Amino acid sequence: MRRTAAVPLAVGLVIGAAGCGSLTSAATEVGGVRMTDQRPVRDGGTLTVALKSDPDKLDPTLAQTLVGRTVFAGMCEKLYDTDRAGKVVPQLAAALPKTSDGGRTVTVPVRRGVTFSDGTRLDAAAVARSLERHRTLPGSARATELGPLVKAEAAGPYTVRIRLKEPYVPLTGVLADRAGMVMSPRALAKYGKNFTNHPSCVGPFKYVERVAGDRIVLAKDPRYYDADKVHLDRVVYKTITDGSVRLANLRSGDVQVGDQMGPVEVRSSLTEPQLQLFNSPSLGYQGLGFNIGNVHGTGEKPGKLRTVLAREPRVRAAFALALDRKLINKVVFQGMYEPACGPVSPESAIAPGAAGCPERDLPRAKKLLKEAGVKLPVPIELKVSTSPEDSRLGQVIQAMAREAGFDVRLRPMEYATLLEETDAGQFDAYVSGWSGRLDPDGNIASFVGTAGAMNTYGISDPVIDRLIAEGRTTADRAGRARVYTQLADRIRDQHALIYLYRQKNYVVARKDVAGVRVYGDGLVRVKDAGFAR
Amino acid sequence: MSRYLLTRLRQSVITLFLVSVVVFAGIRALPGDPALALAGEERSPEALAAIREAYGLNDNIVVQYGRFVGHALTGDLGTSARTGLPVLDSILSALPVTLELAALSLLLAVVLGIGTGVLAAVRRGRATEWLANAVALLGLSVPTFWLGIVLVLAFAIAVPVFAASGYVPFGTDPVDNMRRMVLPAVVLGSGLAAVVMRQTRGAMLDSLSADYVRTARAKGLSRRQIIGGHALRNSLVTVVTVLGLQLGHLISGAVVTEQIFVLPGFGKLTIDAVFTRDYTMLQGVVLCTSAAYILVNLAVDVLYSVIDPRIRLGGAR
Numbered sequence: 001m002r003r004t005a006a007v008p009l010a011v012g013l014v015i016g017a018a019g020c021g022s023l024t025s026a027a028t029e030v031g032g033v034r035m036t037d038q039r040p041v042r043d044g045g046t047l048t049v050a051l052k053s054d055p056d057k058l059d060p061t062l063a064q065t066l067v068g069r070t071v072f073a074g075m076c077e078k079l080y081d082t083d084r085a086g087k088v089v090p091q092l093a094a095a096l097p098k099t100s101d102g103g104r105t106v107t108v109p110v111r112r113g114v115t116f117s118d119g120t121r122l123d124a125a126a127v128a129r130s131l132e133r134h135r136t137l138p139g140s141a142r143a144t145e146l147g148p149l150v151k152a153e154a155a156g157p158y159t160v161r162i163r164l165k166e167p168y169v170p171l172t173g174v175l176a177d178r179a180g181m182v183m184s185p186r187a188l189a190k191y192g193k194n195f196t197n198h199p200s201c202v203g204p205f206k207y208v209e210r211v212a213g214d215r216i217v218l219a220k221d222p223r224y225y226d227a228d229k230v231h232l233d234r235v236v237y238k239t240i241t242d243g244s245v246r247l248a249n250l251r252s253g254d255v256q257v258g259d260q261m262g263p264v265e266v267r268s269s270l271t272e273p274q275l276q277l278f279n280s281p282s283l284g285y286q287g288l289g290f291n292i293g294n295v296h297g298t299g300e301k302p303g304k305l306r307t308v309l310a311r312e313p314r315v316r317a318a319f320a321l322a323l324d325r326k327l328i329n330k331v332v333f334q335g336m337y338e339p340a341c342g343p344v345s346p347e348s349a350i351a352p353g354a355a356g357c358p359e360r361d362l363p364r365a366k367k368l369l370k371e372a373g374v375k376l377p378v379p380i381e382l383k384v385s386t387s388p389e390d391s392r393l394g395q396v397i398q399a400m401a402r403e404a405g406f407d408v409r410l411r412p413m414e415y416a417t418l419l420e421e422t423d424a425g426q427f428d429a430y431v432s433g434w435s436g437r438l439d440p441d442g443n444i445a446s447f448v449g450t451a452g453a454m455n456t457y458g459i460s461d462p463v464i465d466r467l468i469a470e471g472r473t474t475a476d477r478a479g480r481a482r483v484y485t486q487l488a489d490r491i492r493d494q495h496a497l498i499y500l501y502r503q504k505n506y507v508v509a510r511k512d513v514a515g516v517r518v519y520g521d522g523l524v525r526v527k528d529a530g531f532a533r
Numbered sequence: 534m535s536r537y538l539l540t541r542l543r544q545s546v547i548t549l550f551l552v553s554v555v556v557f558a559g560i561r562a563l564p565g566d567p568a569l570a571l572a573g574e575e576r577s578p579e580a581l582a583a584i585r586e587a588y589g590l591n592d593n594i595v596v597q598y599g600r601f602v603g604h605a606l607t608g609d610l611g612t613s614a615r616t617g618l619p620v621l622d623s624i625l626s627a628l629p630v631t632l633e634l635a636a637l638s639l640l641l642a643v644v645l646g647i648g649t650g651v652l653a654a655v656r657r658g659r660a661t662e663w664l665a666n667a668v669a670l671l672g673l674s675v676p677t678f679w680l681g682i683v684l685v686l687a688f689a690i691a692v693p694v695f696a697a698s699g700y701v702p703f704g705t706d707p708v709d710n711m712r713r714m715v716l717p718a719v720v721l722g723s724g725l726a727a728v729v730m731r732q733t734r735g736a737m738l739d740s741l742s743a744d745y746v747r748t749a750r751a752k753g754l755s756r757r758q759i760i761g762g763h764a765l766r767n768s769l770v771t772v773v774t775v776l777g778l779q780l781g782h783l784i785s786g787a788v789v790t791e792q793i794f795v796l797p798g799f800g801k802l803t804i805d806a807v808f809t810r811d812y813t814m815l816q817g818v819v820l821c822t823s824a825a826y827i828l829v830n831l832a833v834d835v836l837y838s839v840i841d842p843r844i845r846l847g848g849a850r
Binding site: 054055056057058059062064138139140141143144193194196210211212213214215239240241242244245248249251252253254255299414415416417423446453454 | 566578586682793
C-alpha cells in the first residue's frame with residue numbers, strides 16, 4: 001500500500017514544485033505545431049533574439065553548439081537546407097546531388113550568381129575548399145560526419161565532385177548542416193584559424209561584431225542573392241541563460257524573440273497578450289542510458305562489466321517497463337513534449353520512426369526481475385545534471401522504478417563533470433539526450449555503433465553495426481525506413497538506451513514580429529522576419 | 534610616505550604571484566575534462582585530441598603554468614578556448630561594464646548607507662533608528678536574484694521607466710546608459726548600503742560617546758560641526774575599511790546581477806567560462822579580478838594614511 005502511494009505522492013510533490021496545477025498543455029490549446037506566420041512585414045529595424053547559451057566558435061568547421069547553428073542560420077547558408085516538412089531542399093546547391101559509380105561519387109551542382117559577404121564569388125572551387133577544410137582541419141567537428149569522404153574537387157566552374165570510400169546516403173542530410181556551409185576562400189586565406197573572428201559566408205546577414213558572453217551583431221548583406229526579400233537591417237543575438245530572465249526581457253520588449261523556451265516559461269508567455277508562440281517537433285530525443293560495457297572509456301572497444309545492469313538484460317527491460325512515458329511528460333514537462341521510444345522522430349521526412357510507445361507494465365517488470373533472480377531492491381545510481389528539469393525527471397523515475405523493485409539513488413552533477421564521468425564509464429545510469437539530426441544515421445551511428453564516438457553505454461552488437469552500415473548504403477526511402485525500423489527494434493531490445501521523450505522546439509516572440517521560422521532542426525530562421533505592418 | 538607605499542607595493546606583487554599560482558592550480562582542480570566540455574555535442578576522439586593539443590592540456594602542469602605566466606607578463610592572456618576571441622579584448626570590453634556597475638553601486642551604498650547610518654546614530658532610540666535598522670535588515674536579507682526580477686517586473690514591465698537588460702556605454706548615450714544601469718546598481722548596492730549603514734551607525738555611536746566629542750561640545754561647537762567635523766570623520770576609518778573589504782564582494786555579487794540584467798561584465802564572463810571550462814578565459818578573468826582587488830586594498834591602505842596619519846607612521850617603522 002505504501003509503495004503504491006509512492007508514485008502519486010512524488011508526482012504531486014513535483015507538480016507542486018513546478019508550480020503548476022494543471023496537466024493540460026497550454027501550447028496544444030493554442031493550436032499545436034506552429035512553425036511560422038506569414039503576415040506582411042515592413043522594411044527596416046533591428047531584431048534581438050535571446051539565445052539560451054553563448055555560441056561557441058563562429059567557424060562552421062569548428063562549431064559545436066545548437067545556438068551557434070541558429071546564428072549561422074542568419075549568416076552562413078549551406079549547400080542544402082530543410083523545409084518545414086523536414087525534406088532536404090537545395091540552398092547554395094542548384095539541385096539535389098546525383099550519385100554514380102555505385103554510390104561512391106556524388107555530384108553537386110552549385111548555384112550561379114552568388115557572392116560571399118566579402119565580395120568573393122561562390123563557385124565549385126570555393127565549395128570544394130570548404131569541404132576539404134571540414135574534412136582535414138585538425139580539431140574539425142565535421143570530420144566524423146564527413147568520414148567516408150575521400151576528396152572534394154571542382155569538376156567544372158559550378159560542379160563539385162565528391163569521392164567517397166563507400167556509398168554514404170546520409171551525406172545529403174549532412175550537407176544540410178554545418179558540413180554544407182561554404183566559407184569565403186578569400187577570408188579563409190586571410191584569416192586561417194582566426195576565421196571565427198572574421199566569418200564571411202553567403203547569407204541574408206553578414207557578421208558585424210561579437211562581444212564575449214553578450215551579443216553577436218549581424219547586418220543585412222546587400223550582396224546576398226535574395227537581398228530584396230530580407231527586411232531587417234540588423235539582427236542581434238543576445239545570450240540570456242536564465243529562462244525567466246529571457247521571458248522578462250520578452251515582456252519588456254528588450255528582446256523580440258526568445259529561443260529554446262522551457263515549458264514553464266511557455267505557459268507563462270501564453271498569458272501575455274503581446275507574445276506569441278512558435279513551435280515544431282524536435283528531431284532529437286532525451287532518455288536514460290545504462291553502462292553495459294563502457295570499461296575503457298567512450299570510443300574504445302567495450303569490455304565486460306560485472307554489474308547486474310550490465311550482465312542481465314532482463315533487469316534493464318524491467319526498468320524500462322517500470323517507466324510511464326506519458327506520465328513523465330505530464331508531470332515533469334506539463335505535457336508539452338512528446339513521449340518517445342526510439343532514436344528517430346516520427347516526423348522525420350527521411351525515415352520516420354515508430355509513433356507508439358509500450359505502456360508501463362509493472363507486473364511484467366516484477367516478473368522479469370524474479371526470472372533474473374536478482375536480490376531486491378536492485379540498487380542503481382542515476383546521474384543527472386543539476387538543471388531543475390533533470391532533477392524533476394530523476395525524482396519521477398526514482399518513484400516509478402521503486403514500485404518495480406529498484407532502489408534508485410539520484411546523483412545530481414554539474415554538466416562538465418557529468419560528461420567526464422559518463423565518458424570514462426563511471427556510471428550505472430544517467431540522463432542523456434541529443435538535439436537530433438536530419439538524417440537518422442546522425443541520431444544512431446555514433447551512439448549505438450560499436451566504439452562509436454558518443455557510445456558512452458558500451459553497446460556492441462554486430463546486428464546493430466550491420467544495420468547501421470545497411471542504412472548508410474540503402475538509397476531508396478522505403479528501404480531505409482525498413483532498416484531504421486529494424487534498428488530501433490534492435491536498440492530497444494538491448495535496453496541500454498531507454499528513449500523517454502522528445503522535446504519540442506519552443507520559440508516565443510513578440511506579436512509585432514512576423515516571418516520567423518522554426519523548423520524541426522530547432523533553429524530560429526530570421527531571413528524573412530521583420531516587424532509586422 | 535614613499536617608503537610606506539613601496540612596502541605596500543612589494544607586498545602586493547608577492548600577493549599577486551601567489552594569487553596566480555592559486556588561480557592556476559584551482560582552475561585545474563575543477564572536476565570535468567575541459568576538452569569534453571569544449572567539444573560540445575560532437576566529441577569525436579580526433580576532435581578531443583586536437584583540443585587538448587591546441588590548448589596544451591597534454592603538457593605537464595608546471596609547463597602549462599610557466600607558459601601562462603610568461604604570456605601574462607607580456608600582456609598576452611591567450612584566446613578563449615570556446616569562442617576564439619582574444620581574452621584581453623574580452624576583459625577590456627567587460628571591465629568598464631563591471632567598473633561602472635560597481636562604482637554606481639558603491640555610490641548608492643555610500644550615500645544611502647552613511648546617510649542613514651548617521652541619522653540612526655544621532656536619533657538613537659527613536660522611530661528613525663528603528664526604520665533605518667529595519668530597512669538595513671531587509672537590504673541584507675533579500676536575495677539578489679529575487680530583488681532583480683521584482684524590480685524588472687515593476688520598473689521595466691509594469692511601469693517601463695528602466696530597461697530590463699543590456700548595456701550601452703555612457704559615452705555613447707548617457708541617458709540610455711542610466712536607463713540600463715540604475716536597476717542593477719540598486720540590486721547590487723542595496724546589500725552593501727545595509728552593511729555600510731550598520732557600520733556607520735556603530736562607529737558613530739562610539740564616536741559620539743568619546744571624550745573628544747564631549748570636549749568639542751564643551752568648547753561650544755555646533756551640532757553640525759561635532760557630527761560632521763569630528764564624529765563622522767573619525768568613524769570613516771571603520772567605514773572605509775568595510776568598503777574596501779566589501780568591494781571584493783561587490784565584484785563577486787556582480788556575477789548574479791549581471792546574469793539577471795544581461796550585462797556583459799566580468800561576472801557574466803566568469804560564470805560562462807566556469808561552466809564551459811574555458812581555462813584561458815577563466816585564468817585571465819580571475820587573475821585580473823584578483824589584481825583589481827589587490828590594487829583596491831592598496832588604495833584603501835593609502836587612503837587610511839591620508840585620513841589618519843598615525844597609520845602611515847606605524848607602517849613606516
